[in-house]
Amino acid sequence: MNKSELVDVVSRTTGMSKADVDRAIKGIIYNVSAALARGEKVTFVGFGTFERRQRKARMGVNPQRPTEKIKIPAKKAPAFSAGSELKEAVASGRLPKLSLEPMKMKKMSWMSGKSKSKKSMKKSGKRSR
Numbered sequence: 464m465n466k467s468e469l470v471d472v473v474s475r476t477t478g479m480s481k482a483d484v485d486r487a488i489k490g491i492i493y494n495v496s497a498a499l500a501r502g503e504k505v506t507f508v509g510f511g512t513f514e515r516r517q518r519k520a521r522m523g524v525n526p527q528r529p530t531e532k533i534k535i536p537a538k539k540a541p542a543f544s545a546g547s548e549l550k551e552a553v554a555s556g557r558l559p560k561l562s563l564e565p566m567k568m569k570k571m572s573w574m575s576g577k578s579k580s581k582k583s584m585k586k587s588g589k590r591s592r
Contacts, residue, residue: 466488469488473488503515509547510545510546510548510549511544511545511546511549512546514542515539515542516539516541518537518540520535520537521535522534522535
């Protein structure tokens with residue numbers, strides 16, 4: 464599954480627009496990446512933990528010249544540890560135990576596109592533009 468397929472599936476599951484889901488996914492990816500860059504752990508209970516791990520320097524083999532040894536420098540790398548619910552879902556082939564119901568949003572006055580009347584504006588002390 465790629466990102467656009469994920470956006471489609473989440474949009475259908477939640478009832479949110481594809482544009483909103485796309486922004487949400489981009490926000491999650493950005494903020495998880497930023498936290499890892501700062502050295503923080505990011506945990507989604509039941510799903511797993513993302514963290515930054517330090518890899519030690521080591522000797523390796525040059526893939527272009529297998530007889531030649533090369534030094535691989537130490538570096539920081541992202542790592543993921545699967546949570547118990549994810550492990551169980553993968554092992555059993557069954558869907559994870561999550562309750563996903565489409566969100567029912569209340570219609571707010573600002574969402575309807577209707578503006579306040581001049582009388583209610585005067586009462587609240589706000590001026591119209």
